[in-house]
Amino acid sequence: MAEKLKAVRTDFVAKVSATVIEQLLDNLLDDHVLNSGEQEAIIEAQNTKAKRARTLIDTVRTKGDDASWKMITHISKRDQMLFKELGLTAEPPKATFELERQWSNTLIPCKKNFWNSKDDAKKIYRVTKESTQSRVALLITNIKFKDERYNRHGAEADERNMESLLRDLGYQVVKYRDCTGKEIDKAVINFSEHPKLKDTDSVFVVIMSHGKLGSVLGVNWNEAQKEDEEDVFAIDNIFKHLASVNCSALLDKPKIIIIQACRGVDKGSVAIRDDAKAVMCANTQQPGPSTSGDDGNIVEDGYQFVHKEKDFLALLSCTPDTVSYRHPENGAFCIQYIVDALNTYACEKDIEELFRMVMQRFETLPFVTIKQMPTKDRCTLTRRFYLFPGI
Structure with a gap:
């Protein structure tokens, strides 16, 4: 040129x-x-x-x-x-x-020949016209807190934009707003029992709130609470409630998790932060599977063994111990970039590549002191997942 x-x-x-x-x-x-x-x-x-x-x-x-x-x-x-x-x-x-392609404000549908070209069950998660009609997503947004100092101004835009994106992608959106930690947990459990899960090809779970390492904060959280009394929801519970044992309807189906929340604290920021306080959080350890067995000595006893956790992909809005940034009118940078990427490229890119594009945009944030990097976490997708919008 x-x-x-x-x-x-x-x-x-x-x-x-x-x-x-x-x-x-x-x-x-x-x-x-x-x-x-x-x-x-x-x-x-x-x-x-x-x-x-x-x-x-x-x-x-x-x-x-x-x-x-x-x-x-x-x-x-x-x-x-x-x-x-x-x-x-x-x-x-x-x-x-x-x-150089301009980001689209509306969802670009994929072409039929592109969908037909991806009919490879060994490499691609199967998506049919019938399965897209049973898609369902969970959207939880905490905006107003009991202590008004923690109200998340601009989060209304995140909720509106994410709901619109999910609906355009064919998902029925189960929506909650301003939940405590226990209410978030209950919402995820109820979602794991949704009747559409047996017929869907995938699910999205999107939770947006204040946060700290390993948890998102409920609306009753305040800095005076003792650690064992904190109003929080452990992010790990999403994986427990939707994993193979507790949600067999989602076995072998992509489960896409998006968490917009801080995972720590960084002082001196000029943008509004999605954290409520400088706080340390112990890791939420879950017991792992027993390793004492020997497959060579196992006999058939009427059980089907499946992977304890598979087909997940989580995108967390920042790296551990750091903050996520949010504009007080336009909403969180990460949510804005996710909507842009999926609107523009879901017609031809798989979900991991779409999330990588979101991460790449954060490499060139037009600020000197504000830095943020979303993180793909606990990825157990064994095949490529294309959303095939508009098929």
């Missing part, structure tokens, strides 16, 4: 208008191709249109193919006649196509 700009440099300088130069400068500043200093230098230091055009195209093409492609794209939008006269094409570099 940089070579294309170099090839049309002379004609661009001669034919581009002063108005289009100003528009391109604004566009390239918004795209972070140019910084404000570079924009001002081009405007103020170059006293003729030709000099500004020459400095603009030279500055951009030295920044590489991605920057050059962005400029070419903006030329096509700002001046179609100039674009044609320069003989440019708007086709992006193949390596950067996915990064």
Whole structure:
């Protein structure tokens, strides 16, 4: 792309208008191709249109193919006649196509031929038109707390956006708001007994609240509570309630868990944090399976042995001991990015790749001191899970 700009440099300088130069400068500043200093230098230091055009195209093409492609794209939008006269094409570099696609505000359906191409039971979790009609998801959002200092402003947007996404993906959403730790636990247990689970191809469980390592906080939580009296819900209970023993209806089906909550504390933040207090939390250890047996000495006795925990994938909004950030109007960054990724790419990407795309966006947060990295956890998916929206 940089070579294309170099090839049309002379004609661009001669034919581009002063108005289009100003528009391109604004566009390239918004795209972070140019910084404000570079924009001002081009405007103020170059006293003729030709000099500004020459400095603009030279500055951009030295920044590489991605920057050059962005400029070419903006030329096509700002001046179609100039674009044609320069003989440019708007086709992006193949390596950067996915990064440059605009995030969609609505769910993009997958194409029928894509769905047909993924009919491989050994590598892909099976999804049928019938199974998508029985999809069900659990959505729990804590917004208002007994102690109003902990109210999660902006979480209404998270609830609204996540519910809309899940419904668009074909899930019936079982929704709870402002629950105590015990009420969250009961909601997950009730969900494990939902009559649609036997026919669904998958489930989502989304819980959004304040949190600490290993737990999310109930709405009655306060910092004066003793550790054994805290109003919390242990995240590990999701895996216990939906695992093979307690929920056979979900055996061999993907169970996708999303937790939007802090897992610790980091002081000095400028954005609102999803933690309520600097607090240490002991690990919630669960007893593991006995290792004293020997499969070689086991005889058939009418039992079917299955994996204790399988087909889970959890995305936690941050790494252990750190905070999650939330905008007081637009909601949590992680939820915004999940909605963007699934709306735009669920039509062609499996769930692990979608979550990886969410994580990649956090690598380039436009802040200096705010850092957050979502974490994929307890992944026991043995095959690829495609959502196949709109089939």
